[in-house]
Amino acid sequence: MFCYLDWHYFIIWTKLLTLWKNITLFPFYYFSIPLHLRTLFAPWKKQLVRKKPGFHPTDIFYVVTFNFLSRLIAAIVRIITIICGLYLIVLFFFLFAIPAFIWVLIPFLTLPLYLFGIGKKKDPVSTIIKRSGGNPYTLLINLLKSKEGQFVILRLGLEPKEVFARLLPYAKKSTSSSPLLDALNMKNLSLADLFEMLAISYLPFKNILEEKNLKSEDVLNAALWYEKKQNLVKPPLFMDLAQIKSLPGIGVEWAYGYTVEFDKYAKDLTKNYSIFPLLLGREKEIKEIERILSKTQNNNVIIVGESGTARHALVETLAHRIFSGFCPPLLSHKRILSLDMPAVLSAAPTLLEVKGIMEKLLAEASFAGNIITFIDELDKYCSSQPGRTDTADVIAKFAVSSVGFIGITTPENYHKYLATNPVLAPLFEKVEVNEPDRETVITELELTIVPVLEQKYSLTITYPAISKTLENAERYISNKPYPAKAIDLLDESCLFAKTIEANALLPIHIDRFLSQKLEISLGEIGKSEKEKLSRLEEKIHQRVVNQEKAISVISSALRRRRLAVSSSKKPIGSFLFLGPTGVGKTETAKALCQIYFGGEKKMIRFDMSQYQKEEGLERLIGSVRTGTPGELTSKLKDNPFSLLLFDEFEKSVPEVYNLFLTLFDEGYIVDSNGKRIDARNTIIIATSNAGAEFIRENINMGVKDEQLQKILVEYVLNQGIFSPELINRFDAVVVFSPLSEGHLREVAKLQLLTLNKRLADKKVSVAITPELIKKLAIVGHDRQFGGRALSRVIAEKIEDVIAQKLLAGTAKKGEAIKIDL
Template sequence: MSQPFGGGFGPLEELVGGLLRTFEQSLTDDRVGRDRDDRDRDDPGGGPAAPRPAPPRPRARTPRLDRYGRDLTDAARRGLLDPVIGREDEVDQVLEVLGRRTKNNPLLVGDPGVGKTAIVEGIAQRVVEGRVPPALRGVRVVALDLAGMVAGTKYRGDFEARITAVVDEVVAAQRSVVLFVDEVHAVVGAGSAEGGALDAATILKPALARGDLQLIGATTVEDHRKHIARDPALERRFEPVRVAEPTVEQTVEILRGLRERYERHHDVTIGDDAVEAAARMSARYVPDRFLPDKAVDLLDRAAARARLRSADDDRDEDDVLRRIAQLARARDVAVDAEDYERAEELTKEIGRLSAVEPRPVLTADDVAAAVARSTGIPTARLQAGEAAALLDLDARLARRVVGQDEAVAAVADAVRRSRAGLAGPDRPAGSFLFLGPTGVGKTELARTLAEALFGSEDRLVRLDMSEYGDRSSLTRLVGAPPGYVGYDDAGQLTEALRRHPYSVLLFDEVDKAHPDVLAVLLQLLDAGRITDARGRTADVSHAVVILTSNIGAGSLQTGRPVDDVREEVLIEARLRLRPELVGRVDEVVPFAALTAADLTRITGLLLGATRERLRERGVELELSDAALAWLADRGHRPELGARPLRRTIAREVDRPLARMLLAGELRAGATVRGDVRDGALEFVAV
């Protein structure tokens, strides 16, 4: 009798034992159900008792759900979830929806990174603490991994079988399980690509409609519009709960609540200034993401960097501990010898060494350095001395932009006004219309401004508006509309702004652009943002916008002072450009024609590159004043300004010096001098 019977059962003893265990479990479940019914009769109002940690309900067998899900209540019970701060209202709204008789499936809708998943974790923590309505006490909140369910489904019907089995287990649990599906829009179409006839949404709808299944979903505003709103039968099963981005002040409180866990993980001490800097600087310098996610990431990155930097200091810390032990032994010896003066000195030394902070302290400077590394913005320099740098902006610009003192002063004043917070917050950091002849420094001022404000000339985004003279060219600027060729390609302007929101946008020869292109510039200047063909918004509030044109060149080349011809130039600009475009810029900046003295100074600046290349070979270059004036005169064309100067220097200076170098006439330590003789420039090595 102890042998297997028919090959399908175990020994008789095991069979009988299994039947007894099953019978005992059914009696236990029946007793638990009667006790719950008795409590409901004793308290017909259903009023909650005093909040206390709630034991889990008798757990139904859910092997498929356990395989494809993560039990958030179990994670909360073990202390694995981060604290949820500042989302009490949203948590209460979700609990209200879960407690409804019908349509009790909350749908968290908000931008990525605002804390939708954290709200669900907060619900799991409340369930564990017992601070939920009686109907929800002891429930399990399980995050369903939809991608894991799809993975490995090779044949038709595999996915349907998996998700149906999970739904059946949840339904059999009699509302003791609340499912959470992140990126819930993915249920629309999930599984159908693997050869199945049904998707996850179609399988879930009947259970949701009957109320047998409770589900919390999370999705973004855009994905809700694209996927869920297009399926009214699915949308009506959910009750939306809007999750807004927290303010900077709320983000600071969230970071303070998370600080202890990050300190423990990175073994650093995070100061209050670092917490505030992470919230403030992430809001300012990371415009394409949302709080609090970007602030948490920034603080995490800065703490990891601080821990890495202090790894080399661990050896020094061990040396300090050994030194303290040596001093303690020496103090004991001094006490035994009754040398109390020496013992007191050793005690003070031990106290001094013990007071050294054993862990690195994260400061606002560390956070600023993390921003600088991730965005390329010289944040550390701006944070430390932005005010001084802005006050000195005129002089820094004038070192490279010659002969345009009024234009430099106007630009510097407008930038200072914007950085001081006196300009509109939803407008660009500065907007200018540069007018004047070609070759007088308009583009050079834009390039210099990019280097002065953002640390590199690479922060200049230049768009030649002569390439946007027809209406179809608008698609190159902001992208093609749906259904047109190139829809998948990003617009040149919008993509540049997303990659480098802190930059100088230079629209060169703006008067040659099509009127429809100018209409885009109106939105950019007025609202501080631009919308591409896909409906995505690019932020322009951190950029400096510069429009250039040769309008007014005739009036400015007459030699009269700029103030005398300013009104003439403005009238011509309003006639040739849209008046509303001229009215939206912060400053209209006329550029005067260059004088002979200005050209001589520019020649000296352009020769700096040649001097540096010769200095690398150990050769010094000296040019007389007559030589500089001769080069300036030969390189100047009234209709082209200073543009021909580079070609003149290459022809009259670089070419003869190259021949001298190849002939061996210039060796390391030599000095070559240039002067004008018989109407030509000659060089002599000395």
């Protein structure tokens, strides 16, 4: 009985009083009564006529008459609006007072409503637990049948019918679980908690998840996704006074002027906001922008952030909040107009005329009284340097008026053009926009991006797909920051899934799309790839003779990386190849590039003898002084999946060595502008002839590979060729042994086979005989240049002969030309 009376006189009565109060106040705010009282005699849309200089009776009469009529018409319209609002206030007050007071007088008549649960606060968790009786099967089935359960199953990429069918055999087998019962007795459990507990402790459900490569964390996060969506649901309009206050009131724009000319060059973001109006996780930045724009002086903000950090979305979110009324009162009637500066610049041939147009537009905005001017890439219009236009004086003139400005720029351009500008710098307050953290990006995707993409592509986006999107975006997309790279990857993956007629976006679609786009292997390893990985050594030996140790070390690194065993924060592998000229160091790099990246075009080669002193460092990472981009940093940006080959590494200067310490250890370098350039998806090979003679001497003495590597490292350290810090950064230091005559025969055979491949389209070939191979090994043997001397012999003694025969026409089609050395 007490519960019923509490429900009748406290819960429902309180709601009725709130409803009565809000409905009564609705006309007060919707008819903008406070604003109309404050601006009762203000001219209509600020339409006034000013008297011309001199004494002109006709002109004076016209000005007085026009201004009087403007104020009179405005006052009449506002008075009528106020009267209508007041009439409705009185009407609603008495009309809705009747049911509120009747409710007090009819206790017990409402008992049926109470018994049916109307108006009672429902607890779905306790209801589901009570119905289950502690039986995990019943608990899970009831949970899966709830709205949240259906949402979770859908977002995990599971088929509801399949899940229920798989669980059916356990209907009679399931009994109460002691650990589960203990957990169910906990207070303040959410539906997400229930899902997680069942995913961990109920074996049939756990097995279903494991078969689909799903974890309990995926179930929990899918359930939390539902709770986030529910938190966005607003209460009914008349139960929330804040929503009533936020409604666009009648006649709000009557107190502000027209912007006829400005509108020709601008887009009203307040009315035409983005399809992604909810930028979540950026409350701090939005509040700071609102604070600056609400100031009475210097109410101008410059948003500083890298492209892709949602700078524009921040402005569009602010515009949406203003339109919806969820903003400070001082901004509630503002309009954010995006000024199309390229259109303004193209409207006049000279800078003076452009400034004249801008001054006219901004004067109109200032007179209107409710305009915030948004200028994208503000730095382009505040400097006289090449490719830029200096309109800073015009912007500064109106930046001190009632016109608030919002500008966008990058950190680099801010420091270069705006922070040093003595005119604008004091007038603009900076708001930095950085990359959001992982949780914020997930929330933005779930609540803002996913609904739009699902409608666009007519498919369901699962939580594991979102998680895989972030994982792959972080690992393989380095030329964009968050959230842009995650949004773009999710969008492109949805298009890919749609083209193969998938109904739901799954992690496998993210991997397949990125594999196709980047031409690399991702996701589960197929049968052919397993065979290729297990036979890497054999494949590299098809091009490289001897050097078993080097090839073994490299192959092991590639297998670890593909199977995600090695650290993902470092390059795929970094190796120092030590050995004489012509023993296969460069050829090994080419073979590796061909196998891992699909072609030698992915190899980026640097001769370190050309990068000396400070100028060499500037050539690699760029120069602030000249503005020249770096050769290494630029190529890494353009080719993030590549093999970096640094020839003659011992000739690098100490400044360059310091650059490589971070590159080898952390997988990135910093360019001259302070930007990180990602190198985690590269294989790095440094080659050096240092200690070549030392290697020959020790091999002649019979020193074995492992011992040779150890004493060679000690040798180059003692000689000061490389520092211990640098040597320790490499994954391995690999010694390449000099080639014997037997090895040279193998090299000769490989090179002749390669030559015949090139001659295939000429319909001729070289007759490869044991005698030819033996003679080539003898003639091409050179202690100093190794296999490179053999290449020169083949070019001079064989390729020249074939070229002469082809020119003379003496080579017959299909002929195997015999060469006599």
